[in-house]
Amino acid sequence: GNSVTQMEGPVTLSEEAFLTINCTYTATGYPSLFWYVQYPGEGLQLLLKATKADDKGSNKGFEATYRKETTSFHLEKGSVQVSDSAVYFCALGNTGNQFYFGTGTSLTVIP
Amino acid sequence: EAGVVQSPRYKIIEKKQPVAFWCNPISGHNTLYWYLQNLGQGPELLIRYENEEAVDDSQLPKDRFSAERLKGVDSTLKIQPAELGDSAVYLCASSQGSGANVLTFGAGSRLTVL
Numbered sequence: 001g002n003s004v005t006q007m008e009g010p011v012t013l014s015e016e017a018f019l020t021i022n023c024t025y026t027a028t029g030y031p032s033l034f035w036y037v038q039y040p041g042e043g044l045q046l047l048l049k050a051t052k053a054d055d056k057g058s059n060k061g062f063e064a065t066y067r068k069e070t071t072s073f074h075l076e077k078g079s080v081q082v083s084d085s086a087v088y089f090c091a092l093g094n095t096g097n098q099f100y101f102g103t104g105t106s107l108t109v110i111p
Numbered sequence: 112e113a114g115v116v117q118s119p120r121y122k123i124i125e126k127k128q129p130v131a132f133w134c135n136p137i138s139g140h141n142t143l144y145w146y147l148q149n150l151g152q153g154p155e156l157l158i159r160y161e162n163e164e165a166v167d168d169s170q171l172p173k174d175r176f177s178a179e180r181l182k183g184v185d186s187t188l189k190i191q192p193a194e195l196g197d198s199a200v201y202l203c204a205s206s207q208g209s210g211a212n213v214l215t216f217g218a219g220s221r222l223t224v225l
Binding site for chain 2: 004034036041042043044045046049089091093097098099101102103104
């Protein structure tokens with residue numbers, strides 16, 4: 001079946017620290033992988049995506065590489081800012097328009 | 112371009128009362144999703160529409176939940192009667208075309224059942 005497992009939070013970092021949020025997946029076929037971000041009181045917003053193995057998605061300083069050999073899609077950012085405080089969701093989408101989300105990782109960045 | 116619009120944003124009702132949520136997807140998006148998001152959890156699919164057809168409603172509690180998407184555009188999700196455990200955020204999302212295309216989410220409708 002299809003599923004996503006991401007590291008549990010909450011994660012608290014100081015401003016300018018390095019961020020890694022782990023995500024692994026189980027899938028049949030060749031899924032696309034996504035990271036969504038949710039700010040308080042808002043819906044989920046696409047942060048980045050990768051559609052095939054070895055693709056790197058990037059946006060706003062965040063990066064994630066689609067690793068088929070380790071079934072992973074870890075989110076990284078070299079220097080976090082207070083404005084990055086949010087909940088981050090890893091997700092998998094298959095060719096049948098089905099999406100599977102992780103449970104989310106809450107990030108708080110302190111000045 | 113307008114995003115996915117949901118209403119109401121917040122709703123407080125007493126248990127056993129009915130409630131309805133409305134979603135207007137992005138123009139031209141043929142696939143529409145309703146998700147349930149409990150506190151501290153990721154979205155869980157309730158129902159997916161391809162145009163006006165419900166193609167995946169296996170997780171929709173059909174004894175109390177119903178949904179419709181007339182004319183393949185707007186959609187309504189209804190709960191009748193509501194239970195305490197229905198308190199959650201109901202998210203609507205839409206996407207275009209086939210395959211794992213990007214989901215665009217609305218801001219959600221937060222339901223509190225007292």
